[in-house]
Amino acid sequence: MSNMFDQWNLYSRILANNYMRHRDLSVVLREFLAGLARSCRVVDLGCGDGWMARECLKSTQVRRYVGIDTSADVIARVRACPPTGSDPDNARIDLYCEDVFTALPALPAGEFDLVLSSYCLHHFSQPRKRDVLRQIRRLLTPEGGASSGPTWQGTANRRAICA
Ligand SMILES: C[S@@+](CC[C@H](N)C(=O)[O-])C[C@H]1O[C@@H](n2cnc3c(N)ncnc32)[C@H](O)[C@@H]1O
Numbered sequence: 001m002s003n004m005f006d007q008w009n010l011y012s013r014i015l016a017n018n019y020m021r022h023r024d025l026s027v028v029l030r031e032f033l034a035g036l037a038r039s040c041r042v043v044d045l046g047c048g049d050g051w052m053a054r055e056c057l058k059s060t061q062v063r064r065y066v067g068i069d070t071s072a073d074v075i076a077r078v079r080a081c082p083p084t085g086s087d088p089d090n091a092r093i094d095l096y097c098e099d100v101f102t103a104l105p106a107l108p109a110g111e112f113d114l115v116l117s118s119y120c121l122h123h124f125s126q127p128r129k130r131d132v133l134r135q136i137r138r139l140l141t142p143e144g145g146a147s148s149g150p151t152w153q154g155t156a157n158r159r160a161i162c163a
Contacts, residue, residue, distance in 0.1 A: 008049050008074065015051045020119065025147060026055040032145055033114065039063040039087070040113040043139055045100045045132070046120025050078035053116060057083045062091040066112075068103045069096075101128065104135040112139045115146040122149070 015022045033040055039061035044053050047067035057065070062085035067078050075097040084091040096103045100120075115136045121129055136146050 008077065012049060012051060022052050022055065022118065025118070026052065029056040029114070029116075029147060030059060033057070033060045036113055036143065038113075039090070040085075041111060042066065042083075042114045042116065043104075043107065043112050044068065044083075045104075045115065045117040046123070047074065047078055047095075047116070048118075049074050050081065050083050052118045053078075053083035054081070056114075056116070057085040060085045061087045064092040064094070066094045066107065067096070068098055068100050070099055072097050100132060100135075104132070104139070107139055109138045110141055113141055113144045115139055115144070117146070117148045119149050 014020060018024065033056070040057075041064040042053065042057065042062065043066045044050070045068055047053060047069045048071075050067060053065065053067065062083065065083050065085075067075070067082075069075055069078075075095050079093075079095055082091070082093045082095075084093065117132070117136070121132060124132060140146065
């Protein structure tokens with residue numbers, strides 16, 4: 001593997017072939033978003049190249065998408081092809097090349113319908129995972145939901161995972 005660009009091309013093929021179950025999870029998340037019946041606001045922690053968000057949000061009106069990743073390469077990729085959903089003209093896209101631990105506290109409380117952290121939390125120590133979960137709880141609306149890796153927690157279970 002010669003550089004980061006090649007690695008992300010390989011990773012994109014892994015996702016496209018559903019080897020890490022991204023496609024399965026995106027089906028569940030699309031159902032959740034359809035049930036919200038409003039344009040949605042999404043935070044994507046460790047957003048990578050944005051494949052997961054594009055797939056989840058493709059049939060949803062996106063009011064705001066916040067993508068956060070420490071890699072400038074992947075932020076450039078999301079910028080080139082952002083997850084604007086079904087109404088691209090009205091989607092606000094904010095991309096931060098930053099550590100989630102500095103980016104999350106700056107976001108407003110209770111204003112997001114979905115927090116994605118697909119295959120990101122495993123990078124963190126246990127205490128840092130707890131910090132991130134507290135931040136996820138702070139960001140979500142009462143009806144909001146969170147997903148991490150191949151798992152999903154919506155509405156009723158939200159308080160349980162974030163407690
Ligand atoms: C395995 S990739 C997952 C990408 C994408 N969410 C997905 O499901 O395909 C993990 C991503 O998390 C990012 N990452 C790791 N630690 C981070 C941190 N502390 N803050 C922001 N991003 C981080 C990496 O740069 C990488 O893009």
